[in-house]
Amino acid sequence: MKIVVSGGGTGGHIYPALALIREIQKVNKNVEFLYIGTQNGLESKLVPRENIPFKSIHITGFKRKLSFENVKTVFRFLKGVQDSKKMLKDFNPDIVIGTGGYVCGPVVYAAAKRRIPTVIHEQNSVPGLTNKFLSRYVNKIAICFEEAKEFFPSEKTVFTGNPRASEVTGKDGMKGRLSAGLSITKPAVLIFGGSRGARPINEAVVKALPEFANKAYQVLYVTGDVHYEDVKKEAELVGNPNNVVIKPFIHNMPEVLAGMDLVVSRAGATTLAEITSLGIPSILIPSPYVTNNHQEKNARSLSDHGAAQLLLEKELTSNTLVGHIEKILLNQQTIEEMKQKSKKMGVPDAASRLYKVMEQLIKENKK
Numbered sequence: 228m229k230i231v232v233s234g235g236g237t238g239g240h241i242y243p244a245l246a247l248i249r250e251i252q253k254v255n256k257n258v259e260f261l262y263i264g265t266q267n268g269l270e271s272k273l274v275p276r277e278n279i280p281f282k283s284i285h286i287t288g289f290k291r292k293l294s295f296e297n298v299k300t301v302f303r304f305l306k307g308v309q310d311s312k313k314m315l316k317d318f319n320p321d322i323v324i325g326t327g328g329y330v331c332g333p334v335v336y337a338a339a340k341r342r343i344p345t346v347i348h349e350q351n352s353v354p355g356l357t358n359k360f361l362s363r364y365v366n367k368i369a370i371c372f373e374e375a376k377e378f379f380p381s382e383k384t385v386f387t388g389n390p391r392a393s394e395v396t397g398k399d400g401m402k403g404r405l406s407a408g409l410s411i412t413k414p415a416v417l418i419f420g421g422s423r424g425a426r427p428i429n430e431a432v433v434k435a436l437p438e439f440a441n442k443a444y445q446v447l448y449v450t451g452d453v454h455y456e457d458v459k460k461e462a463e464l465v466g467n468p469n470n471v472v473i474k475p476f477i478h479n480m481p482e483v484l485a486g487m488d489l490v491v492s493r494a495g496a497t498t499l500a501e502i503t504s505l506g507i508p509s510i511l512i513p514s515p516y517v518t519n520n521h522q523e524k525n526a527r528s529l530s531d532h533g534a535a536q537l538l539l540e541k542e543l544t545s546n547t548l549v550g551h552i553e554k555i556l557l558n559q560q561t562i563e564e565m566k567q568k569s570k571k572m573g574v575p576d577a578a579s580r581l582y583k584v585m586e587q588l589i590k591e592n593k594k
């Protein structure tokens with residue numbers, strides 16, 4: 228069997244694709260993969276690291292405002308379709324799956340035009356532009372939030388959850404703690420701002436550093452690669468207490484998450500799939516800078532069920548941050564209740580559900 232996977236831009240689209248590939252590799256040794264991404268997206272680093280064959284096309288996203296750039300994007304899209312058609316002809320896949328980000332546009336569209344079975348995976352509660360566009364052409368649309376249903380044709384849409392939810396299960400949390408330089412006895416909170424870090428969260432955490440000193444809990448604070456050097460300098464100025472570990476990026480997130488009692492983060496869909504799969508309570512600070520405010524909708528889906536506490540960016544200060552953390556982390560009953568509610572929302576078998584949808588499509592296509 229041959230499978231083309233496409234998805235890129237940020238971790239939220241790439242990690243589900245990688246998790247799906249690993250799940251398929253576990254259950255079927257006879258699958259050949261080709262990953263199609265862009266050279267400037269994070270996928271060009273993450274995918275080759277996993278020894279998955281990687282090819283790239285050149286494409287940019289549409290700007291929401293009218294601009295000349297959009298005219299160029301139309302031409303890049305058409306060229307991207309042409310290049311994708313050639314790659315698909317050479318590789319001859321049984322199915323093509325897109326996990327989001329604008330690179331999927333030409334790849335999945337080209338596949339549909341070549342009558343290759345196609346699936347898109349939508350991680351968010353509100354779909355992005357690319358998946359909305361592709362939904363007309365693909366055979367199946369896999370979703371992770373019931374709320375996403377209303378945006379897609381119902382006969383094609385199926386709830387599978389996010390494959391990353393499967394990948395984070397069964398990991399050794401204590402190993403994760405030790406790898407990050409944390410103690411195994413004290414309660415631990417992980418603070419991070421999505422796959423690239425978030426400046427407003429960084430500003431609040433740096434201000435809060437002196438307050439964390441001498442607390443009965445420890446903090447793992449992940450700044451995002453590009454913000455790390457600046458944060459380190461600022462942390463030295465205000466003083467970095469020894470119960471706070473600062474890191475630029477975590478590469479073994481499944482293990483590290485498994486060792487956490489509480490997570491403070493943006494409300495990217497893949498992060499939410501991971502923390503609900505593990506049943507971790509969270510404080511979610513949705514990014515207000517994303518399409519259709521989809522992160523707040525993702526976050527509310529958890530907070531409405533008592534699995535998370537919502538903290539809007541406009542209310543974020545070092546005081547509200549520490550206050551929210553302590554209200555949950557220092558109250559065993561709250562922690563336990565939130566854990567159960569979070570776990571109830573998790574879909575740990577998402578990867579195999581998604582693979583089943585793909586297998587079914589391939590079978591139908593062969594009839």
Ligand SMILES: CC(=O)N[C@H]1[C@@H](OP(=O)(O)OP(=O)(O)OC[C@H]2O[C@@H](n3ccc(=O)[nH]c3=O)[C@H](O)[C@@H]2O)O[C@H](CO)[C@@H](O)[C@@H]1O
Nearest residue numbers: 237238239240242350421422476477480495496497498517
């Ligand atoms: C700004 C933006 O447009 N963000 C979008 C992007 O977010 P973003 O790329 O931040 O995605 P998510 O929060 O969904 O996922 C982040 C992924 O990166 C991993 N991780 C993060 C930090 C780290 O140090 N190590 C690490 O491995 C997390 O465990 C997770 O697997 O894609 C998501 C999924 O479509 C969307 O919901 C988000 O709105």
